[in-house]
Amino acid sequence: MAAEVVLEEVKLFGLAAQEDEAAAVAEKLAELCMLYRLKETELADELVACAASKQVFLLTADFLNTFEHEALNKRPAKSHKRKENRYSGVRDINTIQELLDVDEEEENLLDAYTTPSKGSQKRAITTPENPRSKRTVSTRSPHLLFSPCSLSPSATPSQKYTSRGNRGEVVTSFGSVQGTSWSGNGGSPTSVKLFSSAEESLTKRYKFMFQKLFENREVFSCKIEELGEALKEHYRIEEFSSLIIPIQEPVTVLGQIGCDSNGKLNARSVILEGDQEHSSGGQVPVDVSELTEYSLFPGQVVVMEGTNSTGGQLVASKLYEGVPLPFHKPAVPIEEPEQQKMVLVACGPYTTSDSISYDPLVDLIETINKCRPDVCILLGPFLDAKHTQVENCQLMASFEDAFKLCMKSVIEQTRSAGSQLVIVPSLRDVHHDYIYPQPPFSCCELSKEDKQRVLFVSDPCTLEINGVIFGLTSTDLLFHMGAEEISSSSSVLDRFSRILKHVLTQRSYYPLYPPAEEINIDYENFYHYAQLPVTPDVLITPSDLRYFIKDILGCICMNPGRLTKGQVGGTYGRLYVQQQVYREERKSPCIAAQVVRI
Helix, strand or coil: CHHHHHHHHHHCCCCEECHHHHHHHHHHHHHHHHHCCCCHHHHHHHHHHHHHHHCCCEECHHHHHHHHHHHHCCCCCCCCCCHHHHHCCCCCHHHHHHHHHHHHHHHHHHHCCCCCCCCCCCCCCCCCCCCCCCHHHHCCCHHHHHCHHHCCCCCCCCHHHHCCCCCCCEEEEEECCCCCCCCCCCCCCCCEEECCCHHHCCCCCCCCCCCCHHHHHHHHHHHHHHHHHHHHHHCCCCCCCCCCCCEEEEEEEEEEEEECCCCCCCCCCEEEEECHHHHCCCEEEEECCCCCCEEECCCCEEEEEEEECCCCCEEEEEEECCCCCCECCCCCCCCCCCCCEEEEEEECCCCCCCCCCCHHHHHHHHHHHHHCCCEEEEECCCCECCCHHHHCCCCCCCHHHHHHHHHHHHHHHCCCCCCEEEEECCCCECCCCCCECECCCCCCCCCHHHHCCEEECCECEEEEECCEEEEECCCCHHHHHHCCCEEECCCCCCHHHHHHHHHHHCCECCCCCCCCCCCCECHHHHHHHCECCCECCEEECCCCCCCEEEEECCEEEEECCCCEECCEECEEEEEEECCCCCCCCCCCCEEEEEEEEC
16 A cells, blocks of 8 residues: 555656566565655655656666665654653663653643642742752763763663772882882873884784685794794704604704693693604604603793604603893994883773773873873773673664774873873774784874874784883783693792793794684784784783783783773783993883782
């Protein structure tokens, strides 16, 4: 019936359906009425207008498809103002108040048409005893920029976070600070740039999921050969032997640690996969019982000395430790050290687990505006994929729009501080590419002023801040490697120190192989962008594990913790760095560092 009414309406304007497509046209018209919730007369009006603009006099199925694409798809959504629908759906505190206001207006309107009884007369409209602040409705203060009302139907902030009593507490420190307060110069003058050239750095998105096994094998082979050459030169090893050929005398072999099963690595499941040149990639089980101390993990490139009398098992007697890369030295010698700079480091999530409110991020911005650090390094996730409301798709905006709102607020509200911003993505950012190495964010449009102080970088990346080299990664490599590493050691090194030492000596931001189940690696780009170009002066490795600041092989390694821990507040880090004059002995450019509760 709907199609017949529409055809009768358009017939008045000289439009008719083509005879051989009459049935298809009628079916399509009925579909359009239902799909776009249009009355027959409304659809006819739209159809006549489109046909007149295109000089069309016959209705065909192709024309109706074009009409739908060009006209109907671009129409604004119809608003249905039926009273019963005002109470349906999810509401926040603002929309609920709007409904109450509308109901009050309707009641006042009805009262105007009735004669009030003496006993039921309403009180005259006067100034309310507890007036609602108009400022909270009509304006948006910096605190309301992160209001959950714009992102989520749940407007209740985290009670555990707001009731915390240990704000600003220093939980661990390194070095000493002159004076009692931490403050910077607001980023002026501070140089923040990528350590490698733009051609050697990951600066844009790339196509992934096109890996070939042959190419992956080449990456692993190159890694083993390069680290093997470094170990050979450092320990003055004459030559590597084959791993799989039986021999009665002790031999020195090169290979990569692996596990003989799908389970966790242990002392009885260690295997060594040899290099291509000497061992043709062959594998052999390793007996580590004769080693006085060791620390091993899957993917670790090692040089071992031992015997393999049968060709079926290598009895290791010595393990050669890896060698870190040298520190960066400036091309032009520095005569006098520059002024020290304050660097603030924070890692997401920036919301508590029971609320999508960005109260912790608001508190962090207040800290930035108060301390005015020279550089602020903010690591994701900014919109956590593990958050309950994100997993259940309970946001009132798209993931990307929510991230843009968050980022816009951070940039705008830190302008007064003048701090340089470095934004690092995370694999837990729900809207971003889920691949490692991860390209930088690319959805934010910056003004000319902001482009000079905001830098979007990849995960991982190596930065140079006034001559001080920072290594950054938001991937929880401490947790991933800690679950796989095995050790037998009498030294004083704790597990964190051993893992960080492996990262520096394996010369990679993520040396674990196979990786954790939650991480996807593109190994071709991994070889180019996830290797350490030099040993950094400062290495930032956020983790769910306990915060720390450690000096490992001359590199200051910091886990600033996460800004939130479940429903409670977490921690952030701050550092004072100063480029040192290189003479006979190197001195760390990190003067002092602290981890502080938000």
